[in-house]
Amino acid sequence: MDRKIRVVVAKPGLDGHDRGAKVIARALRDAGMEVIYTGLRQTPEQIVDTALQEDADVIALSILSGAHNHLFPRVTELLAEKGVDDILVFGGGVIPEEDIPFLKSKGIAEIFGPGTPTQVTVDFIKTNVKRK
């Protein structure tokens, strides 16, 4: 039997808005994935550690506080420092369109804004997960 896709849903930074993260976590679980939700106030270091410990295939980041340009790239940098290149990292939240090219250049595979249907996220993961 195929291994289930393992996803760490994470809230980096101090932002407490986790409605979206929790809805996504549940939708991914309902779509048959293994989901680990980190809870609030995670440092990039903690998120990467959790992902490695949990043998995650995917890290899904959520920020609504505006700290994305600082915190999202830290996650991909830390993964690169550890030589990990097969974890899919993407993000969501209140993120201005003009920040997306920068985030993508830092290895964030996609940014989903408010109003994205959960099915879009599910399909995105299934199509883009690096470990098969």
Add this chain to the structure above:
Amino acid sequence: MSDKEELRKARDAWDEKTAKAMARFPERKAKFVTGSDAPVNRLYTPLDLSDQDYIKDLGMPGEFPFTRGVQSTMYRGRLWTMRQYAGFGTAEESNARYRYLLAQGQTGLSVAFDLPTQIGYDSDHALAAGEVGKVGVAIDSLEDMETLFSSIPLDKVSTSMTINAPAAVLLAMYIAVAEKQGVPAKALEGTIQNDILKEYVARGTYIFPPEPSMRLITDIFAYCSAEVPNWNTISISGYHIREAGATAVQEVAFTLADGIAYVDAAIKAGLDVDEFGPRLSFFFNAHNDLFEEVAKFRAARRVWAHIMRDRFHAKNPKSLMLRFHTQTGGSTLTAQQPKNNVVRVAIQALAAVLGGTQSLHTNSMDEALALPSEESVKLALRTQQILAYESGIAETVDPLAGSYYVESLTSSIEKGVNAYLDRIDAMGGAVKAIEQGFIQQEIQDSAYAWQMDMERGDRVVVGLNKFQAKEEPPKGLLRVDPLVGERQIAKLKALKARRDNAAVDAALARLKVAAQGTDNLMPPILDAVKAYGTLGEICDVLRGVFGEYSPSVMF
């Protein structure tokens, strides 16, 4: 035949006739529900209100159970306070925004703090990196607070501060700034949010565990009732509970359950319910379902009045009045076709005013995208001014009273709220229900159900899942200067070099002793603030004594 029998007969005949017509012209949907998924009937008549007793259930405005409002003349006497939540970047930038808003006719201030401030970290803390000045203004010390209110006379404005875990510290700073302006604490008017319980369930800016947090709150109640008597010592908030996905009934139920927990804690701390009861205030959301929202506010007042009178035996009429601030629903705004949000906000603001709010924040159309620009904030404020001065809704008290539909909804919300309160009482109260994850689970279930309804198309959000359009990304969004963090850190460093560090250490040592004992914490916090001890230093002392809250993670 009595009027009621006659009416019933007419109703039955109408039902029969309508059913026949519907066989040929069916209704748009099989099931009609409110924005919170409560069933909506085809028609409401006096039959739906047959158990309503006007005097007992509605009463006169300004009289028990305050269903019709807390003042006898409502907006004929004085309009609601127009209070836009604002703050970003440094104290200098936020001070400029406040002065702009006051110049545009805003009547009260509402301070947004950044996340490090809300969680009791100075701007140079490792966890503050990237967050300084982002969702609100960064305040590290009394010096920043002096800048924030520079040229704003604190005896002339009322100020609401969205601050919870470190509310005592920010209140102390406000008192200290006022003192420097020559304004005595007794003349200050305003509100601190100071509602930790909803932070655990919905908003996330907690620091300490529940027990010491409740002590800080009751210390503030006690201190203010003697020293800052016109201050609203808490704003018991359903806003964030609703934003997290709760229904209208859950919003009111969980908020009032939290309210009961605060009153219980204060009584246990030896305070008299009629001393602090009049200074309790509330904060609710306004979503799109106009009638349900109006009914929600009316039901909340009625339920709270009964709780204060029957459960806590409050005697002072002011203790029985649920006074509240409203903010329109951030989660109802769409990033798609953002101009549509102007219309949503207008409907929500209408609901708040028809529901009898004491103050109102109208969201700006660009808030699903970024912090609001000056232009969009002005439009949001103008929306309130049009409602106040042009729409006519402020000219009589509680104009929707007596609507068969609104009164039915008010009663059904009241019933739903009371059913939740019974369940929470059976669990041992709100603190226990939160510790068991009950409240969080209920909110999450509603949030998920809403999302799935929307994705199936059962719930239409214009521009999002229907009537979509291709559009250019909006321009002119507000961006917080990325150098704010560095500027704050430099200011902090300069302050620490300049101030009397021995005096700070001594004040912090006294605070520690007080925290370990049972003395009211406000006086030592005020001393530490006046010595220019920083927010982070003060909260670190309290963290050392109280420990930190660790939430259970669930989804």
